[in-house]
Amino acid sequence: MVETHGGPTVAEQAVIWRRLVGARIRADWQYRTSFITFMVSQFVAGFLDIVAIVILFSNVDRLAGWSVAEVALLYGTSNLSFALSDVFVSEAEFAAHHIRAGSFDRFLLRPVGPLLLLCGQEFALRRAGKVVQSVLVLAVALTQVPVDWDLPKAAMVVTMVAVGFVIFGGLWVLTSSIAFWAVEAREVANSVTYGGNFVTHYPLEIFSGWLRRLVTVVPLAFVSYQPTLWVLGRRDPHGSPAWFAFAGPLVALATVLVARAVWFSGIRHYRSTGS
Amino acid sequence: MGLIELDGVERDFVVHRRVGRVRRHRDVVRAVDGVSFTVEAGEMVGYIGPNGAGKSTTIKMLTGILVPTAGSVRVAGLDPQRSRTELAMRIGVVFGQRNQLWWDLPLRDSFELLRHMYRVPADLHRRRLAEFVELLDLGSFLDTPVRQLSLGQKMRGEITAALLHGPSILYLDEPTIGLDVVSKSRAREFLARVNRELGVTVVLTTHDLSDVERLCSRLMVIDHGRVVYDGTVDDLKARHGQYRTLVVDLEGPAEPLVVDGAEVVRVDGPRQWLRFHRDRTTAAQLIAAIASTTAVVDLTIEEPLIEDVIAGVYVGGAPDRT
Ligand SMILES: Nc1ncnc2c1ncn2[C@@H]1O[C@H](COP(=O)(O)OP(=O)(O)OP(=O)(O)O)[C@@H](O)[C@H]1O
Ligand SMILES: [Mg+2]
Secondary structure, eight states, X not given: OOOOOSOOOHHXXXXXXXXXXXXXXXXXXXXXXXXXXXXXXXXXXXXXXXXXXXXXXXXXXXXTXXXXXXXHHHHHHHHHHHHHHHXXXXXXXXXXXXXXXXXXXXXXXXXXXXXXXXXXXXXXXXXXXXXXXXXXXXXXXXXXXXXXXXXXXXXXXXXXXXXXXXXXXXXXXXXHHGGGTOTTTHHHHHHHHHHHHHHHTSOXXXXXXXXXXXXXXXXXXXXXXXXXXXXXXXXXXXXXXXXXXXXXXXHHHHHHHHHHHHHHHHHHHOOOOOO | OOSEEEEEEEEEEXXXXXXXXXXXXXXXXXXXXXXXXEEOTTOEEEEEOSTTSSHHHHHHHHHTSSOOSEEEEEEXXXXXXXXXXXXXXXXXXXXXXXXOSOTTSBHHXXXXXXXXXXXXXXXXXXXXXXXXXXXHTOGGGTXXXXXXXXXXXXXXXXXXXXXXXXXXXXXXXXXXXXXXXXXXXXXXXXXXXXXXXXXXXXXXXXXXXXXXXXXXXXXXXXXXXXXXXXXXXXXXXXXXXXXXXXXXXXXXXXXXXXXXXXXXXXXXXXXXXXXXXXXXXXXXXXXXXXHHHSOEEEEEEEOOOHHHHHHHHHHHOOOOOO
């Protein structure tokens, strides 16, 4: 037998992930009614979000000085980031289930990282409904905001979606890791990420001071609020430094490093189950 | 250097016990308590012990799933926990109580997924799979989703999954649990072959001691997290199974016989069971003594059952630690 050392390359990991996902989708298709129902309900729920924003603006012209198109840009970018993290990384949340049942064992028996296996195995295509909806909102917003589009601004929009995806992804992994220490803590992951997603839909000015400070630390403010301010040519009314708009990639990197460290430390704490 | 080396390995679990309505008491359970042993390449070792002895916990430390609290574990020269994914290429694991296959997928698809994870070339995979399909008779259910398989079929699938990447070590934690007599002997035959022909080192835990008797040259008994016996099955019987039983059929029901060096442990109509110590008397002497007073129709000598021998080891604690 050929001796192979070291882990699989990135390309090989991508193949493994794709195969796991393919298998999962085929398996899910055996239960297609629930699959379709969920997809539709996700879509509807997404549009209810937008309806809420529209209703808000039918009563006021501006929200903390933001027009409906500007809020839609904020919503579109942050929600797209979140939706992508929901499709690709939120599966980390199932760690809690597997840790509790002891079935996390099997992820540790393969020559591939457990997170990749988990995210591939628990993949759910039905979560993609939200991506479609966010793209639609974003498309409309991009044409409606009063911005002279040039390359740097376009690049900023792309970057902030990517940065937002990485930050949300990091938060999924970070909060899911809690289950290694406290099995009962599944809800924490949900409240941080879903709650975080909600916060990023709106201009931060409308929230109270402590929440604003919290999301700057947590670091949801970097998901789209700060870069959007820059794209729209606005100043943060609370006077955060202008370079915050460009700090996204570094913040994303830091989030990933922290999440990674906590995840691996969690794996060292994994205690399996007695039977 | 052995292929598997454990030195003073301990593993604690912190458990919280409810006392009263809300208060919790923190306890530390020592599941593995100073285990040291070496397994050489090519060995087939039975690792047995009563429920809760620490067998599964040991296996989990050997795979890197669990980190030892103290002591050192080396498998194929690697620290299992630190080099877990690297070690995974070289080991195969079957947990009889756990499912490792994909529930909604047919075996064939599971195997294909594993092929990609372990980077097995397609033609080698095809050859190995064909061989396992034949030896374990998987052909008829290779395309059925795992959730629809019977226990025995699933177990055969698990064993195949554990071996398809050509590991040099195979850990089996209760692989024959729930199998019928035919499947069991088939699985044993297969495992013996894997060990003999492919040279795979096997560590096996089981509660079915006939698995160990048939398969393993070496036996380790663990109780309360400590190894209380490590040697061959025959040695164990010789050292701890000094008692044999002489079963005599008399012409009719009778009072329990009174013979020097043996005692009657059971009477059932004309049949009586006499237990004797191998070193104190011989079967021949006993038979002569009985025949001189009573008419004997038939007789047999029962070897000690391995179950009884091992039960003696558990109760007796560590008898051979010199
Ligand atoms: N994850 C865990 N958390 C807490 N205690 C555990 C855990 N795993 C095992 N234990 C405890 O450690 C001890 C050894 O368990 P282990 O599963 O290793 O036993 P075993 O020899 O495999 O038993 P069995 O034959 O019943 O499978 C038991 O007392 C068990 O309760
Ligand atoms: Mg066990």
